[in-house]
């Protein structure tokens with residue numbers, strides 16, 4: 001990071017690292033590319049929402065976008081007509097109204113999830129990935145649930161998504177700063193061979209999935225993008241949920257009390273309970289705020305010169321938001337912003353309320369990114385899958401809390417292991433908790449298994465036994 005030399009450009013940090021600084025707007029250079037790092041709600045709102053039409057470009061990303069996915073993943077693609085077509089098409093199938101049609105898939109996946117957790121809790125990460133990914137297979141491709149947590153296609157899509165996320169993280173490859181390296185022959189560059197290999201595999205996997213439902217392969221990558229973008233993010237957010245429940249038992253107990261009061265023990269929760277469980281919804285908002293999976297979101301870029309507060313921001317500038325800092329801003333969330341406290345999203349009657357900042361809209365966090373909601377079909381880059389994501393989180397979390405008490409696993413001496421909420425693994429653009437086997441799932445009442453099997457039987461899914 002260097003200070004940008006020209007006087008009228010935003011001020012740079014004298015030797016400060018990029019992450020964690022408290023400036024509202026920093027002008028920096030990343031190996032010759034102009035960039036700004038935004039650390040304030042006001043600046044993010046001014047630039048990405050009020051001036052969204054020119055701040056919705058994506059930075060050029062040679063490896064992730066041009067080689068690995070040939071501009072076909074619209075999440076990283078330029079803000080052009082092809083992006084507009086794909087954005088509009090995904091809005092049509094993922095908007096707030098239409099997502100109600102997917103409740104049935106999400107409900108049944110959550111029931112399969114708790115069944116898997118009770119049978120083989122040691123594979124909790126795979127169970128969560130399976131449930132999230134499989135419900136997206138149903139939403140996007142109309143395919144039936146995939147019961148096997150080790151299904152080769154699901155595992156391949158997880159690996160492909162990880163390769164793209166890694167390659168898209170700022171600073172991963174020298175070629176992003178010296179674009180002429182792109183023209184070196186593949187045999188001389190392992191990064192290029194890897195990127196081309198990822199493209200071949202992804203093209204064949206997405207093509208095969210798409211051909212199972214329709215012959216028109218040209219939309220295979222659009223569907224593949226939604227599938228890949230949604231599965232990794234939502235599963236990692238669920239891993240943070242398990243961690244938060246294990247280390248905040250009082251919050252777990254409050255959520256369970258509301259679930260027990262409203263739903264009782266005679267039936268499992270489903271997505272029709274959404275409005276009736278404000279504490280669980282506040283818990284989701286708080287989870288996305290406190291440990292959002294994307295600490296820097298996806299960078300935007302500026303498509304024409306702009307002046308802001310007297311500073312020139314040149315066309316082509318990369319715009320990175322320190323989403324983590326915004327989500328932990330004490331001016332917005334108070335002096336306890338670093339703590340996990342769902343109550344901050346509730347009023348004195350226990351109903352959801354807007355947290356202090358109008359900039360976060362009704363979401364109460366910035367983890368789904370930026371852009372105007374009213375014109376999101378045409379301009380905005382805000383996460384197009386956020387309604388499906390919140391519904392998946394809601395039903396998976398509610399079913400787990402209804403069935404189990406989540407506690408830290410015990411060590412060989414029988415003592416609960418210590419789980420550090422600040423330890424995390426960075427996977428390119430996303431973060432997740434450490435993957436050690438660290439939770440105990442204790443059934444809350446004996447009739448649980450029978451009720452779960454009844455639901456699966458009624459749905460015709462009782463034959464889906466993952467142990468086979």
Ligand code: HEM
Nearest residue numbers: 075229230233234237297298368369370381383384385389
């Ligand atoms: C907890 C879950 C999720 C999180 C935290 C998340 C977060 C994000 C973020 C930060 C962005 C970038 C926004 C920006 O540029 O300002 C984004 C974009 C996107 N998300 Fe999500 N997402 C989640 C789930 C999903 C799901 C379930 C889907 C699909 C079903 C999805 C599809 C997409 C797509 C396609 C984009 C690119 C939008 C564009 O560039 O126009 N996401 N998401």
